[in-house]
Amino acid sequence: MDTTRDRDGEGRARSARPRDGLGRPLPYGAPGVERQPEGVVRAPEETVAEAQALLDAGKPFHAHEVFEDAWKSGPDAERALWRGLAQLAVGLTHAARGNLMGGARLLRRGAGAVEEWAAGAGPERGRPHGMDLPGLVRWARELADTVERTGAAVDAQARAPRLR
Structure with a gap:
């Protein structure tokens, strides 16, 4: 085992480096x-x-971690929703870091996951927990198009979506 890496009590790698x-x-x-x-x-x-x-x-990377907690601990019926939202946050993270291809890909993947979940969600459809899922899907696809068209990193704060 590599003892030079930070590890948790169960031996999994956990970087203690600041971010x-x-x-x-x-x-x-x-x-x-x-x-x-x-x-x-x-x-x-x-x-x-x-x-x-x-x-x-x-701080979309940190928002992704919040969504990931919901994805892992929430009810089975909502896991795909939270996973899709986590993908949107990671897509924004990559687009802001300058990984434009990866950012656009994750934004589209997350948009597809959120849209698919909403289509099968029943009565709440596009507004679970007050969130505007159709608006988030539009935001993600427009941002993906923008980063591909401009070839420039985005400002994560300026381009942050409105969840509600």
Whole structure:
């Protein structure tokens, strides 16, 4: 086992390096952005509010971690929704980091997942937990088109979506 890497109590790699607002690792000892704790179980409304605050602050990587917690701990019927939202946040992260092809691909994948979930969701369809799923799908596809057309990284804070 590689003992030079940071590991948790179960031996899984867990980098203790500080990270910037887009989740990129910084040198040890550098000031970084406080990381989201993993495995937090939140009510859906708390998930949406916390993720929106992080997106508004230009921290889509951290919003992705909040969505990931909901995906892993939420009811089976909503896992695909939260996974799709996590993909949208990661797509924005990559587009802001300059990985335009990966960002566009993840934005489209997340949009497709959210759209597919909404189509089969029943009475809540496009507004589970107050979220505007059709608006998020449009936002993601437009942003994917923009990064491909311009070939330029985006400002994560300026291009953050409105979840509700």
